[in-house]
Amino acid sequence: MAMTQETCQSMNWNKKLLNTPVIGDITKKIVSMKVDHDAKNIAEHFTQFLEPQVAINDALRHEVFKIRHNVYCEELAFEAIKEEGLEQDEFDPQSIFSMIKHKPSNVYTSCVRLVKSSCAKELLPIEKFCIDSIQDKALHPSKFERHEIAEISRLAVKADFRRRKTDQFKGSAVGVISETTYSETELRCFPFIAIGLYMSAATMAIDTGIKHVFVMMEPRLARSMKFVGIKFHQLGAAIDYHGLRAPYYINPEIFMSNLSPGFKSLYHAIEKDIGQQLKNNK
Numbered sequence: 001m002a003m004t005q006e007t008c009q010s011m012n013w014n015k016k017l018l019n020t021p022v023i024g025d026i027t028k029k030i031v032s033m034k035v036d037h038d039a040k041n042i043a044e045h046f047t048q049f050l051e052p053q054v055a056i057n058d059a060l061r062h063e064v065f066k067i068r069h070n071v072y073c074e075e076l077a078f079e080a081i082k083e084e085g086l087e088q089d090e091f092d093p094q095s096i097f098s099m100i101k102h103k104p105s106n107v108y109t110s111c112v113r114l115v116k117s118s119c120a121k122e123l124l125p126i127e128k129f130c131i132d133s134i135q136d137k138a139l140h141p142s143k144f145e146r147h148e149i150a151e152i153s154r155l156a157v158k159a160d161f162r163r164r165k166t167d168q169f170k171g172s173a174v175g176v177i178s179e180t181t182y183s184e185t186e187l188r189c190f191p192f193i194a195i196g197l198y199m200s201a202a203t204m205a206i207d208t209g210i211k212h213v214f215v216m217m218e219p220r221l222a223r224s225m226k227f228v229g230i231k232f233h234q235l236g237a238a239i240d241y242h243g244l245r246a247p248y249y250i251n252p253e254i255f256m257s258n259l260s261p262g263f264k265s266l267y268h269a270i271e272k273d274i275g276q277q278l279k280n281n282k
Contacts, residue, residue, distance in 0.1 A: 071156035229260035
């Protein structure tokens with residue numbers, strides 16, 4: 001049976017999606033008007049195949065630490081290999097975590113944490129390691145109440161859901177989707193895992209009363225997120241911190257007011273799951 005023009009266009013667009021990195025170069029193509037128009041379908045597929053989940057117990061937090069070890073120790077070599085296969089640090093006790101699970105395989109694909117602070121002794125990672133990089137003094141963490149600030153950190157996507165284009169980026173968490181393991185429909189939503197993680201972190205922040213959020217990220221990732229409508233405010237120049245990274249700031253008002261209309265569908269789907277889990281865990 002001959003393919004219709006609409007089918008051909010859909011296949012061509014899907015092919016473009018398959019060649020889009022999960023983290024890093026989320027290109028303008030993926031956040032063009034076409035993607036925004038199709039975002040409701042993407043949100044539908046995302047919720048069909050992927051499930052955001054708060055790590056509310058030790059077993060789930062164990063999964064978080066395993067993913068982080070796989071990415072930060074084994075792949076990126078940012079941290080030393082741990083005998084127990086778990087990557088943990090001093091900020092975990094003051095953090096809440098979320099993951100995204102691939103429903104058909106029951107495999108956790110990725111994770112992110114929101115580091116909170118209840119007092120001056122509980123520093124955020126950006127305060128301990130990168131405080132001099134914050135040049136915008138009006139948005140310095142010290143300007144706000146401790147219980148109202150947090151930091152998004154340790155975002156990691158397992159290599160099972162990525163594939164590096166070349167060895168040029170050895171150890172990088174940037175890659176295209178493996179096309180051989182999953183269905184075409186599943187592949188359509190995989191490039192949005194990183195975006196989904198930031199939306200999960202945003203939900204955790206908003207639902208727990210956080211008003212000011214910081215993050216150290218690659219400038220190219222911040223630029224890419226801007227095309228989706230997640231507009232981080234850069235606080236200073238990029239420094240060498242696990243690669244070239246710069247300090248950024250965002251708050252719930254900035255996040256909600258700039259999120260592009262199409263991607264609000266994806267956010268609301270994620271917020272529904274994360275919000276209910278946080279509510280049930282209170």
